[in-house]
Amino acid sequence: MSEEEKMTSLPLLGEPAPDFIATTTHGELRLSDFRDMWLILFSHPADFTPVCTTEFIGFAEIYPELEKRNVALLGLSIDSVFSHIAWVRNVEEKMGVKIPFPIIADLNMEVAKKYGMIHPGQSSTETVRTVFVIDPKGILRLMLYYPLENGRNMDEILRIIDALQTSEEKHVATPANWRPGDKVIVPPPKTQEAAEARVKEAGIECKDWYFCKKDL
Amino acid sequence: MPCIDESGNLTESATALLKALIDNSLTSKEISSKIGVPIFKVRSSIRELVEAELLVEVGEKYEITDKGLSFT
Known part of the structure:
Protein backbone atom coordinates (compact mmCIF):
# COMPACT_ATOMS: atom_id res chain seq x y z
CA MET A 1 0.00 0.00 0.00
CA ASN A 153 -22.88 19.24 17.12
CA MET A 154 -22.67 17.75 20.61
CA ASP A 155 -26.41 17.24 20.76
CA GLU A 156 -26.20 14.94 17.73
CA ILE A 157 -23.36 12.99 19.31
CA LEU A 158 -25.44 12.34 22.43
CA ARG A 159 -28.50 11.55 20.30
CA ILE A 160 -26.68 8.96 18.20
CA ILE A 161 -25.19 7.33 21.31
CA ASP A 162 -28.73 6.93 22.66
CA ALA A 163 -29.87 5.54 19.30
CA LEU A 164 -26.96 3.10 18.98
CA GLN A 165 -27.39 1.84 22.53
CA THR A 166 -31.16 1.46 22.06
CA SER A 167 -30.67 -0.49 18.83
CA GLU A 168 -28.10 -2.70 20.56
CA GLU A 169 -30.22 -3.41 23.62
CA LYS A 170 -33.69 -3.64 22.07
CA HIS A 171 -32.86 -4.94 18.57
CA VAL A 172 -34.79 -2.16 16.86
CA ALA A 173 -33.99 0.57 14.36
CA THR A 174 -34.58 4.26 14.95
CA PRO A 175 -36.16 6.71 12.51
CA ALA A 176 -34.82 10.10 11.44
CA ASN A 177 -34.44 12.59 14.27
CA TRP A 178 -35.27 9.89 16.84
CA ARG A 179 -34.97 10.83 20.49
CA PRO A 180 -35.36 8.63 23.58
CA GLY A 181 -39.09 8.24 24.25
CA ASP A 182 -40.03 8.36 20.55
CA LYS A 183 -41.44 5.32 18.77
CA VAL A 184 -38.89 2.98 17.20
CA ILE A 185 -38.97 1.13 13.87
CA VAL A 186 -39.97 -2.52 13.92
CA PRO A 187 -37.63 -4.42 11.56
CA PRO A 188 -39.54 -5.23 8.33
CA PRO A 189 -40.83 -8.78 7.92
CA LYS A 190 -38.82 -11.00 5.61
CA THR A 191 -41.57 -13.23 4.24
CA GLN A 192 -44.99 -12.62 2.71
CA GLU A 193 -46.64 -14.57 5.53
CA ALA A 194 -44.88 -12.44 8.13
CA ALA A 195 -45.88 -9.28 6.22
CA GLU A 196 -49.56 -10.29 6.34
CA ALA A 197 -49.27 -11.04 10.06
CA ARG A 198 -47.44 -7.78 10.76
CA VAL A 199 -50.30 -5.51 9.64
CA LYS A 200 -52.69 -7.33 11.98
CA GLU A 201 -50.28 -7.30 14.93
CA ALA A 202 -51.53 -5.56 18.06
CA GLY A 203 -49.50 -2.92 19.83
CA ILE A 204 -47.71 -1.57 16.80
CA GLU A 205 -48.54 1.30 14.49
CA CYS A 206 -48.24 0.41 10.79
CA LYS A 207 -48.55 2.66 7.73
CA ASP A 208 -47.95 -0.42 5.67
CA TRP A 209 -46.45 -3.88 6.21
CA TYR A 210 -42.86 -2.62 5.91
CA PHE A 211 -43.30 0.62 7.85
CA CYS A 212 -44.28 -0.08 11.44
CA LYS A 213 -43.39 1.69 14.64
CA LYS A 214 -43.85 0.81 18.30
CA ASP A 215 -43.25 2.21 21.74
CA LEU A 216 -40.44 0.69 23.73
CA MET B 1 5.10 7.76 33.26
CA PRO B 2 1.77 8.83 34.71
CA CYS B 3 1.95 6.48 37.73
CA ILE B 4 5.55 7.10 38.71
CA ASP B 5 7.23 10.46 38.21
CA GLU B 6 10.82 11.12 37.17
CA SER B 7 11.89 11.17 40.83
CA GLY B 8 10.46 7.71 41.39
CA ASN B 9 7.49 8.98 43.41
CA LEU B 10 4.00 7.61 42.86
CA THR B 11 1.30 9.92 41.59
CA GLU B 12 -1.77 10.54 43.75
CA SER B 13 -3.98 8.31 41.59
CA ALA B 14 -1.46 5.45 41.62
CA THR B 15 -1.15 5.69 45.40
CA ALA B 16 -4.95 5.54 45.70
CA LEU B 17 -4.96 2.44 43.51
CA LEU B 18 -2.33 0.71 45.62
CA LYS B 19 -4.11 1.62 48.86
CA ALA B 20 -7.30 0.04 47.53
CA LEU B 21 -5.44 -3.27 47.48
CA ILE B 22 -3.94 -3.21 50.97
CA ASP B 23 -6.67 -5.33 52.57
CA ASN B 24 -7.69 -7.59 49.70
CA SER B 25 -7.04 -8.40 46.08
CA LEU B 26 -9.49 -6.98 43.55
CA THR B 27 -10.30 -7.16 39.84
CA SER B 28 -9.74 -4.09 37.69
CA LYS B 29 -13.50 -3.45 37.69
CA GLU B 30 -13.63 -3.66 41.48
CA ILE B 31 -10.69 -1.26 41.74
CA SER B 32 -12.45 1.13 39.37
CA SER B 33 -15.60 1.13 41.54
CA LYS B 34 -13.66 1.42 44.79
CA ILE B 35 -11.53 4.42 43.84
CA GLY B 36 -13.97 6.05 41.41
CA VAL B 37 -11.60 6.08 38.45
CA PRO B 38 -12.70 5.03 34.93
CA ILE B 39 -11.89 1.41 34.09
CA PHE B 40 -9.69 2.35 31.12
CA LYS B 41 -7.46 4.43 33.34
CA VAL B 42 -7.30 1.68 35.96
CA ARG B 43 -6.21 -0.84 33.31
CA SER B 44 -3.51 1.52 32.06
CA SER B 45 -2.23 2.20 35.60
CA ILE B 46 -2.27 -1.49 36.49
CA ARG B 47 -0.01 -2.21 33.50
CA GLU B 48 2.56 0.26 34.78
CA LEU B 49 2.32 -0.83 38.39
CA VAL B 50 2.73 -4.50 37.44
CA GLU B 51 5.74 -3.57 35.31
CA ALA B 52 7.18 -1.68 38.30
CA GLU B 53 6.57 -4.80 40.43
CA LEU B 54 4.25 -2.95 42.79
CA LEU B 55 1.34 -5.22 41.86
CA VAL B 56 1.03 -8.82 40.73
CA GLU B 57 -1.76 -10.43 38.76
CA VAL B 58 -3.30 -13.47 40.43
CA GLY B 59 -5.98 -14.95 38.19
CA GLU B 60 -8.33 -12.08 37.38
CA LYS B 61 -7.36 -10.12 40.50
CA TYR B 62 -4.45 -7.93 41.49
CA GLU B 63 -2.46 -8.06 44.71
CA ILE B 64 -0.13 -5.47 46.16
CA THR B 65 3.51 -6.62 46.56
CA ASP B 66 5.82 -5.86 49.49
CA LYS B 67 7.48 -3.29 47.26
CA GLY B 68 4.06 -1.79 46.55
CA LEU B 69 3.24 -1.66 50.27
CA SER B 70 6.36 0.43 50.86
CA PHE B 71 4.81 3.16 48.67
CA THR B 72 1.56 3.41 50.63
Missing part, protein backbone atom coordinates in the same frame (compact mmCIF):
# COMPACT_ATOMS: atom_id res chain seq x y z
CA SER A 2 1.45 3.40 -0.96
CA GLU A 3 1.92 6.19 1.59
CA GLU A 4 -0.99 8.12 0.06
CA GLU A 5 -3.25 5.05 0.17
CA LYS A 6 -2.35 4.56 3.85
CA MET A 7 -3.30 8.16 4.58
CA THR A 8 -6.69 7.82 2.93
CA SER A 9 -7.65 4.30 4.00
CA LEU A 10 -10.85 4.17 6.02
CA PRO A 11 -11.98 1.72 8.67
CA LEU A 12 -15.32 0.03 8.05
CA LEU A 13 -18.49 -0.06 10.10
CA GLY A 14 -19.27 -3.42 11.65
CA GLU A 15 -15.62 -4.50 11.71
CA PRO A 16 -13.19 -4.47 14.64
CA ALA A 17 -11.89 -0.94 15.18
CA PRO A 18 -8.18 -0.59 14.31
CA ASP A 19 -6.07 -1.41 17.35
CA PHE A 20 -3.69 1.14 18.84
CA ILE A 21 -1.28 1.83 21.67
CA ALA A 22 -1.06 5.58 22.15
CA THR A 23 0.63 8.22 24.25
CA THR A 24 -2.05 10.38 25.84
CA THR A 25 -2.42 13.13 28.40
CA HIS A 26 -3.51 10.37 30.82
CA GLY A 27 -0.57 8.06 30.08
CA GLU A 28 -0.30 5.18 27.64
CA LEU A 29 -3.69 3.93 26.53
CA ARG A 30 -4.64 1.00 24.34
CA LEU A 31 -7.90 0.35 22.54
CA SER A 32 -8.30 -2.78 24.69
CA ASP A 33 -8.33 -0.60 27.83
CA PHE A 34 -11.80 0.52 26.74
CA ARG A 35 -13.36 -2.96 26.41
CA ASP A 36 -16.73 -3.37 28.16
CA MET A 37 -17.55 0.29 27.58
CA TRP A 38 -18.48 2.42 24.61
CA LEU A 39 -15.76 4.71 23.27
CA ILE A 40 -15.96 7.93 21.28
CA LEU A 41 -12.60 8.46 19.60
CA PHE A 42 -12.51 11.87 17.98
CA SER A 43 -9.88 13.95 16.23
CA HIS A 44 -9.39 17.69 15.99
CA PRO A 45 -7.05 19.58 13.64
CA ALA A 46 -4.81 21.31 16.16
CA ASP A 47 -4.43 22.55 19.72
CA PHE A 48 -4.78 26.28 20.44
CA THR A 49 -7.26 26.86 17.60
CA PRO A 50 -10.66 28.49 18.14
CA VAL A 51 -13.08 25.99 16.58
CA CYS A 52 -11.34 23.11 18.36
CA THR A 53 -11.50 25.00 21.64
CA THR A 54 -15.27 25.42 21.28
CA GLU A 55 -15.56 21.71 20.50
CA PHE A 56 -13.50 20.68 23.51
CA ILE A 57 -15.68 22.83 25.73
CA GLY A 58 -18.69 21.13 24.11
CA PHE A 59 -17.27 17.65 24.70
CA ALA A 60 -16.47 18.56 28.32
CA GLU A 61 -20.07 19.74 28.76
CA ILE A 62 -21.56 16.44 27.57
CA TYR A 63 -18.96 14.35 29.44
CA PRO A 64 -21.21 13.74 32.50
CA GLU A 65 -24.06 12.58 30.23
CA LEU A 66 -21.65 10.27 28.38
CA GLU A 67 -20.40 8.83 31.67
CA LYS A 68 -24.01 7.99 32.62
CA ARG A 69 -24.23 6.02 29.35
CA ASN A 70 -20.95 4.13 29.99
CA VAL A 71 -19.21 6.04 27.19
CA ALA A 72 -15.57 7.17 27.35
CA LEU A 73 -14.16 10.04 25.34
CA LEU A 74 -10.72 10.04 23.76
CA GLY A 75 -9.44 12.98 21.71
CA LEU A 76 -6.60 13.00 19.17
CA SER A 77 -4.55 15.43 17.17
CA ILE A 78 -1.12 15.55 15.59
CA ASP A 79 0.36 17.55 18.45
CA SER A 80 2.73 16.66 21.27
CA VAL A 81 1.52 15.65 24.70
CA PHE A 82 3.13 18.86 26.04
CA SER A 83 1.06 20.93 23.62
CA HIS A 84 -2.09 19.07 24.71
CA ILE A 85 -1.28 19.64 28.39
CA ALA A 86 -0.60 23.35 27.80
CA TRP A 87 -3.81 23.73 25.80
CA VAL A 88 -6.13 22.01 28.28
CA ARG A 89 -4.56 24.06 31.08
CA ASN A 90 -5.15 27.19 28.99
CA VAL A 91 -8.80 26.22 28.36
CA GLU A 92 -9.30 25.74 32.08
CA GLU A 93 -7.57 29.02 32.96
CA LYS A 94 -9.15 31.21 30.26
CA MET A 95 -12.54 29.55 29.71
CA GLY A 96 -13.10 28.00 33.13
CA VAL A 97 -13.68 24.52 31.67
CA LYS A 98 -11.72 21.49 32.85
CA ILE A 99 -11.11 18.90 30.14
CA PRO A 100 -11.70 15.56 31.89
CA PHE A 101 -10.87 13.13 29.11
CA PRO A 102 -7.51 11.98 27.66
CA ILE A 103 -6.09 13.22 24.34
CA ILE A 104 -3.81 11.16 22.10
CA ALA A 105 -0.58 12.85 21.04
CA ASP A 106 -0.33 11.30 17.58
CA LEU A 107 2.84 12.97 16.34
CA ASN A 108 3.76 10.04 14.06
CA MET A 109 0.17 9.95 12.71
CA GLU A 110 -0.02 6.23 13.41
CA VAL A 111 -3.54 6.24 14.83
CA ALA A 112 -4.71 8.97 12.44
CA LYS A 113 -3.70 6.90 9.41
CA LYS A 114 -5.38 3.75 10.74
CA TYR A 115 -8.65 5.63 11.15
CA GLY A 116 -8.47 7.64 7.91
CA MET A 117 -8.35 10.91 9.82
CA ILE A 118 -6.03 12.66 7.36
CA HIS A 119 -7.67 13.94 4.22
CA PRO A 120 -4.96 15.48 2.03
CA GLY A 121 -7.53 17.60 0.19
CA GLN A 122 -8.10 19.38 3.50
CA SER A 123 -4.64 19.09 5.06
CA SER A 124 -1.81 16.57 5.00
CA THR A 125 -0.50 17.62 8.42
CA GLU A 126 -3.72 17.93 10.42
CA THR A 127 -6.56 15.55 11.14
CA VAL A 128 -10.04 16.50 9.99
CA ARG A 129 -12.82 16.47 12.60
CA THR A 130 -13.75 12.81 12.94
CA VAL A 131 -15.91 10.91 15.40
CA PHE A 132 -15.71 7.13 15.77
CA VAL A 133 -18.06 5.26 18.07
CA ILE A 134 -16.69 1.89 19.14
CA ASP A 135 -18.89 -0.54 21.05
CA PRO A 136 -17.94 -2.53 24.19
CA LYS A 137 -16.78 -5.44 22.01
CA GLY A 138 -14.43 -3.22 20.01
CA ILE A 139 -16.60 -3.06 16.89
CA LEU A 140 -16.77 0.20 14.95
CA ARG A 141 -20.39 1.37 15.01
CA LEU A 142 -20.36 4.92 13.66
CA MET A 143 -18.12 7.31 11.76
CA LEU A 144 -18.62 11.04 11.28
CA TYR A 145 -16.32 13.27 9.25
CA TYR A 146 -16.45 17.04 9.46
CA PRO A 147 -14.22 19.51 7.61
CA LEU A 148 -11.64 21.74 9.23
CA GLU A 149 -13.91 24.78 9.12
CA ASN A 150 -17.03 23.50 10.88
CA GLY A 151 -17.44 22.39 14.47
CA ARG A 152 -19.46 19.36 15.47
